[in-house]
Amino acid sequence: MSAALAMKTKPLPTGTNPEPADDNSDISALINRLTAEVNQIAVDKTKSIQQITNQMKMLALNALIESSRAGAQGAGFAVVAQEVRGVGQQVETIARELETQLTKRTGDLVSSIERMSQRSRGERMMDLSLNAIELIDRNLYERTCDVRWWATDSAVVDCAASPSAAAVSHVSQRLGVILGAYTVYLDLWLCDLDGNIIANGRADRFRVVGQNVANTRWFREARTLRSGDDYVAGDVENQALLGNAQVATYCASVRAGGEANGAPIGVLAIHFDWESQARAIVQGVRVGDSDKARVLLVDSNFRVIAASDGQGILSERVSLVMNGQRSGFYHDRTGDLVAFHATPGYETYRGLGWYGVIICGA
16 A cells, blocks of 8 residues: 555544734724724814804804995995904815815725625635635545555455454454544454455444345445545444444445455444544534634535534535635625635545535624
């Protein structure tokens, strides 16, 4: 097998999420506050100007009255009073126009900043959605490596070829050793080509030997794999034979001599402990408390398969408005921000059409 198949399984990484864009939020809030202050100053100053012009007009009116009383001797003063009143009216008009234009401009600026802030927040949540689905993809890629590698183990190959009591005992012990080192699995099953489980790694905990899994989708697909280099990645499901635990099952065909092109002689199924591992991913996404965010992983049918609040797993379906896009964000009818990103896959793991989704309260 390739070096990639011999890689050591690592715990789910949870510390590589991008830091929240708090600085951007602080800058947007500062600009909003300063813009509002400028707008208020403009309004206050134009009102002061209007008050002064009103006083000027009143003084001009009084001057006109006094000039009329003075008769011919007050005629020149009347001209000055008229000019003063005209200037006051012009200043008042300019002040009103200034107030209207400044209010409109600052209002437009506030709206523009709000749109920029919302877009920045949406793009950040979309990036975090991608980060979440990438983290699980990278981990599940290792699951595909594990199952193909272990399917070539001599104990597994020998037992699938000739499932004697001694061979079954030996392979069960071998699978148990693997489980001791790879704690992300609930159990490992070796099945014959008829779907009968002939050995497992935790026989003391799960009494599954003798059970038949021929009707499961993952086993049927594993029976048709073309070589030992291929694998099956199953959907997340509750597995009744494992105490109804949430698992993601990965399979590879066991082949004669452990050769990739050997004749198929069995199927190895490994059950990834989905619930606890996926929870570490969605709860590790670094959203802020103010985001009021719910972080989800959903499958290709938009069924919730992981949730940061632990709700709706394997029962809830999320309606995403994608408009043909693999990633994006929008506000739903309730005003909540919804961001999503489709799985990009990782290395030879193409992904299963899953999405990372973040829903932020309005």
